[in-house]
Amino acid sequence: MAAVELDGIVRRFGDTTAVAEVSLATERNDFLVLLGPSGCGKTTLLRMIAGLLEPTEGRILVDGRDVTALPPRERDLAMVFQNYALYPHLSVERNLGFGLSVRRTGKEELRRRVDDVADLLDLGPLLRRRPKELSGGQRQRVALGRAMVREPEAFLMDEPLSNLDAKLRASTRTRLISLHRRLDTTFVYVTHDQIDAMTMATKVAVLDQGRIEQFGTPVDIYDRPATAFVAGFMGAPPMNLLPAELGTGPDSRLVLRAAGLELSLPHRGDPGVPDVLLGIRPEHLVPAADGELRGRVDIVENLGSEEVAEVLVGDARVSVRGPRPLELTPGAAATFTVRAEHIHLFGRQSGRRLTWEPAPAPALVS
Ligand SMILES: Nc1ncnc2c1ncn2[C@@H]1O[C@H](COP(=O)(O)OP(=O)(O)O)[C@@H](O)[C@H]1O
Ligand SMILES: [Mg+2]
Structure with a gap:
């Protein structure tokens, strides 16, 4: 009871x-x-x-x-x-x-x-x-x-x-x-x-x-x-939320695009809702030479065991959090990668989480 x-x-x-x-x-x-x-x-x-x-x-x-x-x-x-x-x-x-x-x-x-x-x-x-x-x-x-x-x-x-x-x-x-x-x-x-x-x-x-x-x-x-x-x-800093367009790539996979980023998703099919908010937690953005997010480092804060960096990606300001040192230099260009399971999508109008059915025939539902 x-x-x-x-x-x-x-x-x-x-x-x-x-x-x-x-x-x-x-x-x-x-x-x-x-x-x-x-x-x-x-x-x-x-x-x-x-x-x-x-x-x-x-x-x-x-x-x-x-x-x-x-x-x-x-x-x-x-x-x-x-x-x-x-x-x-x-x-x-x-x-x-x-x-x-x-x-x-x-x-x-x-x-x-x-x-x-x-x-x-x-x-x-x-x-x-x-x-x-x-x-x-x-x-x-x-x-x-x-x-x-x-x-x-x-x-x-x-x-x-x-x-x-x-x-x-x-x-x-x-x-x-x-x-x-x-x-x-x-x-x-x-x-x-x-x-x-x-x-x-x-x-x-x-x-x-x-x-x-x-x-x-x-x-x-x-x-x-x-x-x-x-x-x-939730989170400190909270989840990054970036306006992005959801479309399809050459192999009919779903692709997210915004200024400074292009992310291919492991799903195929009809994007359904094209205007989305892409959500990525700061700890899920990892500096990598061939990363899908390209930006310019603005600030790096030292928290002792970790560092938090603010990175400008297109018009957006993105937080990155990871073990010290992140090896990021204020003013320098940097690229970041994110794993597909760490990508969150929300309808830009509704604000609601978008989920999709697993393969073979995925369809986005708002
Ligand atoms: N006695 C009251 N008279 C008029 N408005 C009130 C009264 N108590 C709360 N409110 C209003 O109700 C809303 C919620 O308040 P409250 O429950 O105190 O929020 P919280 O605890 O989450 O900060 C606020 O807009 C507040 O101004
Ligand atoms: Mg209160």
């Missing part, structure tokens, strides 16, 4: 449609990441799951139970906010126990759960402190701990790592992954950070303008983006 299920959820604020027809289902134990740019409707969606905001249309089910009309406290979900929302005048210990004491949990039970959570999150030495005596990362752990003592059906988290520096973000991600493994509970996690999604999620819903662009595993979404939007959102 689906742990959290959204069925045709719509939320309007006056003329603004913040969430437009979102449907998805998670399994128990999923770590679902709602991923998208600022303003795409992530927080609105999470607040509706929590019961803090009513959907304009649609239903929300938790463990098969319709909770759409239930107030937050009857949903058995715990929310962790971006700004932690700790009680400033209470110690860490009382912050952790607060949710249980208002529910009249017995003293011993409360003690046990607070100790368990403090143990799990390394909060033991901090129990007597007030929130203002904690670092950002420690406060974040208290906020998480406070949600955990309730042993909820699911955790809802809205950008919980966004106030942490890069190093703390990385270590807190690792902690969340191991917590998720141990707790056997659904997580619904909102972020604009694709690295959060790649590292922690079992399922990702990529949102744009209140709609789901793609729902799948992080690997699906990275390796087979359903739309040009998803392709351009």
